[in-house]
Amino acid sequence: MRKLTSLLCASACLLTPGVAQAHVALGPEQHHTPYAALPLLLLALAYARGQRRNALWPRIGFLLGIFLTWLATLSPVAAFSERLFSTHMAQHLVLMLICAPLLVAAQTTKAAARALAPALERTPLRRLVALADLPLTPVVIWLAFTCLFVIWHLPGLYAAALRDETVHALEHASFFLSAYAFWSVVMAPQSRRTLGYGARLFFIVSAALISGLPGALIALSSRPLYAIDPQAAARLGLTPLEDQQLAGLVMWIPGGFAYIAAALALLLAWLRQSESLARRRQRGDGRALFAVALLSLTLAACGETAPQIRGAQANPVTGGDPRKGAEAIAAIGCGACHTIPGVNGAVGLVGPPLDRMGRRIYIAGLLRNTPENMEAWLQDPQKIVPGGVMPDMGISAEQSRDISAYLYTLR
C-alpha cells in the first residue's frame, strides 16, 4: 500500500490540476482558456515517457480516459452540461466510473511515476510524497470514496460548489482521486498483498449500495433541493424538478450499472482463475499418476516386486500350462505335504506352504527361484538335497513345466 500511496501522490500532482483547473478556467463567460488543458497534456507526455510495455490496449484505454476527462471537464460540452443538474451529474459519473477506471487500467500512475521518479528525487516533492504515506488500506479507501460521494451531494455543499469555482475544483478533484483509489483496489493485479476476488466483489457491491442511496433520495424528492437554472432546464423541455429527478435516476440506475458491470467482470475473472487452478491441479494429479506408473515399472525392471512381469516371463520359459499344472498337482498329491492355494485338499503341513510361490526368493532354501531351478527341483529333488524330506515323485519334464507355470501364478 505504501507504493500505492506514493503513486497516488504522483498522479495527484499531475492529474488534479488537470481536472480541477478545468473549473477554475471556466469563468463566468463559460469558456475555457487555452492553457486549461495543459496538465492533461503533461500527463499524456509523462505517460508516453513512462509507459514501457508495448501493449496496445493500455494505450488506447489511456487515450480514451484522457479524452473523456477532457470532454467531461474542459470541452464546450462540459460547459453546457454544468448548467443542467442532470448532465452535471452525468459528468461526475463519467469522471468517477469511466475515466478513473480507464486510467487505472492503463496503469497511469505506474507510468507517470516512472517518468517523474528522477525529477521527484531531486526536489522537495520527494519529502511531500513520503509525508503523505497514509495508511491507504482498502477500508480507508472505501470509506473515503463513499463518504465523499454522499457528502458532496448535500444540497448546501453542492450549492457552495456551484457558487465558488475553487470549491467546485475541490469537489471534482476529490471525486476523481477517491474514484482512482477505489478502482485501483478493484483492478490491482492478484497477489498476496491485494484483496482476493470475493473481498473485491464485496468492496464494489457495498459501495454501489451506499452510492445508490443519494440517487434514490434525489429521484424521490418531491421538491427541488438544488439551485437549478430554470432556463437551461426549460430549453430541454424540463421543469427544474424533472431535471432533478432525471439527475437522481442517472445517479441511481446507470451509475449502478457501472458497478454491476465491474462486479460481473470480477466474477468472470474469479471463475477463470478457479478454472485454471482446477485444471492445473488436475494436470498435477495426472503427473502424479504417471510418476507412480513409472516407479512401479522401474521396480519391476529391478526384479524386486513385479510378479506380473515375472509370471509373464515364466510362462515362455516354462512353456507350461498353469491349468494342467494344477491338475497334475492334484493328481500327484502334492497337497498331502504342502498347502497350495487353489488346489482342493492341499493343506499339508509337512513341507513349506507354496502360497505366493511366484514371489519367493528361494526354492528349498538354497536355489534361486528361477523357472529352470524350479523345474529341476520338481523333477529331481533328492539329487539337489539328498536325504531331504521332499521325495522324488517321478514328475516328467512336461509336468514340471506345467506345475511351475501354475506355481508362478501364485503371487
Added chain:
Amino acid sequence: MSDAAPRMMALPVGSIGHKSFGWWGMMTVIMTEASLFAYLLFAYFYFLVHYGHGWIAEKPGLALAAPNTAILLLSSLFVWWAESCAARDRRGAQAVGLAIGVVLGVIFLAIQILEWREKPFTIASTSYGSSYFITTGFHMAHVVVGVLMLAAVLLWSLLGYFDSRRRAPISIAAVYWHFVDLVWLAIFFTFYLTPYIG
C-alpha cells in the same frame, strides 16, 4: 486459511490470532447492523427531502454532542491501543486500555441521556422526534452492548485468559467497538452537522 495455521507442537485450545470463527461472525453482525443504520439514516434524509428543513423540530446543539463524539473516538483509540498491547503481551497496558474504553463508553451513555432529557420533543410527537430517538436509541443500545463486551473482555484480561497468541475475543470486541464509533460518526454527521450545512 491453511497458510495461517501456525506450526505448534500441541493442539491449540480455541482460536489463534484474530481471524477466528467469532471474528467472522462479528463481521456478519456488523454487516447487518450497518444495513440497519444505513436505512435509518436514509429514512431521516427521506423525510428531509420531502418536508425541507422546517421538518427539523429543533436544530440540535453541538455543546454536548461534539465533546461526546470526541469521547467516543478517544475510547476507540484506547481500545485499539489495548488490542495492540495484547498482541505484544503487555497485559497491564491491555487491561488499562480496555478499562478506559469501558469508562469512556459509560460517560458517552450518560451524556447522551442528558441530551435526551433536554429535547423538547418526544419519540411520539413528530416524525423528526421518532427518527431522532429511534436512530440515536438504536445506537445507544449498540453502545451498551459494546460496553458489556469490553467489560467482559476486561474481566477475562484481569483473570489472565489472554496472551499474544490467544486474544481473539479482544479483537472481536474491539472491531465491534470501532464499528459503533463509526456509526456514531455517521449519525453525528447526519443529525448534528447536515442541518448547518444545508
